[in-house]
Amino acid sequence: QRRKIVRGFIYRLNRPQYSARAAHEIPQPSASTSNCSHDFSLSPFSLAAASEEPDADGSVLFGHLQGTVVGLRYYSGVVNQGEMVGLVRQPQNQYDRNAVMVANIYGNQVGHIKRELAAAMAHVMDNNLAKVEGVVHSGTKNSFTMPLMLSFWGKEENQNTVKENMARRGFKLNTGGGKATGTKPNALQHPGSLLKNAFDNLFDGLMESEDGEKQAAEAVGTPLLPHQKQALSWMCARENKSALPPFWERRGELYYNRLTCFSAKEIPERVRGGILADDMGLGKTLTTIALILTNFHKGKPLPVEKCVRVANEFFSDRRAVCLASAIIKCLCTCVCVRRCLYTFFFVCSGVDSSITESADDLSARTTLILCPLSVISNWLDQFEQHVRANVKLNVYLYYGAERNRSKAFLSSQDVVITTYNVLSADFGNKSPLHGINWLRVVLDEGHVVRNPQAQMSKAVLDLKGQRRWILSGTPIQNSVKDLWMLLAFLRLKPFDAREWWNRVIQRPVTQGDRAGLQNLQTLVKCITLRRTKGSEVNGRPLVAMPEKTVCVEQVELSQSEREEYELARNEGRNTIGRYVTEGTVLRNYADVLAILIRLRQHCCHPDLLSKTSLDLGAAATPAEMRERLIEKLRFVLASGSDEECSVCLDSVRLPVITHCAHVYCRPCIAQVIGTEQETARCPLCRSEIKTNELVEFPQEEMEEEKNTNPDKWRTSSKVQALMGNLLRLRCEDSSIKCLVVSQFTRFLTILETPLREHGFSFVRFDGTLSQKKRTQVIQEFQSPAADGPVIMLLSLKAGGVGLNLTAASHVYFMDPAWNPATEEQCIDRCHRLGQTRNVFVTKFIVKGSVEENMVKIQKQKQDLVEKAFGCRNPDRKTSRMDEIKALMEL
């Protein structure tokens, strides 16, 4: 009797609506009696649990098992023929701590796994020995129990443990045929070139011209280019039209998802928004501003106050904008001042209250824009530039210690701009941003939120907004995995839960299933608009782009340079060869890197070679050890070798160095140590590591030692090659501006001497520049003044993606980069919208040197990344090894 009461209670909790199955038990059944649909009243527990889902990468199928779902009659969740279900452990279940709950895709509970089987599975699941997935092939009309096909997936090394564990309890895993994986078994399991091409083209041809063009609202002062009108039209349509999300179709009374076989009575929640993935320079910011002003509620423009009469007031507003923009620019500049930032808001006019609809849906007014700090000033500038001067648009910069945290205030604005960092700092701390239901949330440079573990990602996913947009020129950085974050933000159901993403998309794709890839393509296509600067519409280029010519100029070393180089090379080859035979390359990774850098420096200029020894060998005291590690870290960072953190596989942020001399992001390695506790080992070389042994780079030290004595200056073959080019170019056309790019900032310093000698006026741009200086330098370089600088010495990795250097039309790469994409990005800084001349790129490569090998590897590496995209770059370490061997011709 008591049990019954409890059950009834749960039962009511789980079913806010009476579903069909309950009809016979309830005196007054609801109108619908369809038995194969789901109500959308979601039980809250499911998605939260599912989003903790780990990666499916590298999982192996252990086998299948026919199981039974029981207790169907107690729950409202229903499943269709072929539908995938989720299995969730319920260790707190009062009747059986081995309980395994079965839920459909929307998280509605269907039933439980039969007790005996659950007992066997619990051990496997709790110890993460395998991930168990279920698909229902039959019995969906059953009232009490139904058969369920289970598949066990996991790491190869756990396969036997799992099989034995299951067998011990009388459940034999079936390793035969490939049925029941969720997706229908599809031909051509071939991860070769087909896949590679398909992924390459994933974001290609996503132009949607059927939408036609849309005129921007009057308040937009800048006339839109045709492709921008197209984008505006597309964005408005995505916000307003109620098209079914990808893979959903109407089947009679129901909506049906053909991938997961899930069906629902109500129209599935559609995604109002998407990914605007246009190449940079095509005007994503302008288009977004136009969207904000043009598409308020029901396709009407945002009601904005116009002030025609009071010119004075208007000017003061304008001035406020300029002031704000200027202050931001200089505040963003130096790291140390950031803390003292204070807030200000501008154009703070009274709230336009012409929209007073009480309906929840219509009360939202504000668009929240999130962006990296570096592009805030760009947004402010663009609002100023593109919004008609007589229009009062309330834009609030939510930044700085004094920011106004009032929800009422924030939600009365038209636009609130803030940074990802501010958002994640606020997150979990009574964040007002998370308490507002925004009209629209826009993630600018959306690819920066990518690591789902990161606090920032969680903060972003937790935002409430009716419409959601991601702006990004490069939506995928490395792999399919990157896409999950984007889909999760867009709330593209059911893929916002990791389990369904992994099962339906990520695993099939990484395992080379063509259908999986097709699905991914469909998915992306539905929500993305992407044009590149080379795109054409009706045979006409989107925007006229001047041509780009890339050539390699081989440089011969002088005899003495060659002798020095060979000496260093042989020495390095011996050392690395020894590491290779000993199998200690990774343990000595910093040394290997140092050797390679030295060789590359030899190719550029002999004076680049740092005199500091990198020998860690005999560090007497801890202080000494620390000093040497800092030295090493400095060396690794200053050389601009594009170090990536082996944990997050991204460029290192907040770099720290371990005692075994490997560089990671502090948060990444801290997490590794946190999870492994005392047994923590360096992910690269497996040496023991401890938190208190991590050495940080002292912030103040970022600037480098200057004063290479000009008296002692000497030239090098590469310097000669460059100067030859520059002088010739000046004769031909003295108005042409050039970028001279190197990874070695010291090389840039060396180059200053001959430039001065030959009377070139130049500027220098590298990572050590404060933000304020940056804008100054760029303005100076971009300015068409006759006596302005004609050359910019540019360090390869300096500056963000948005850097605009269109004044230059010639680019000289003094040394090759590990990562060809970095070079491409650099070229794109001048070969972009606004470039009027043809662009010429020259790459200097020393003949018969490590540089030539680097170029070869660049190509191979690109192939490799594309082939293995998605897998967690499984052989990253070994491929690094191969790289090193190839570089040294071992």
Added chain:
DNA sequence: ACCGCCGGGTGCC
């Protein structure tokens, strides 16, 4: 649940 299981009623054919 058109089952299995439990436990009470029952007991030649």
Added chain:
DNA sequence: ACCGCCGGGTGCC
């Protein structure tokens, strides 16, 4: 009557 058989009550974890 320490069994078998019958038929009603009952039923996830």
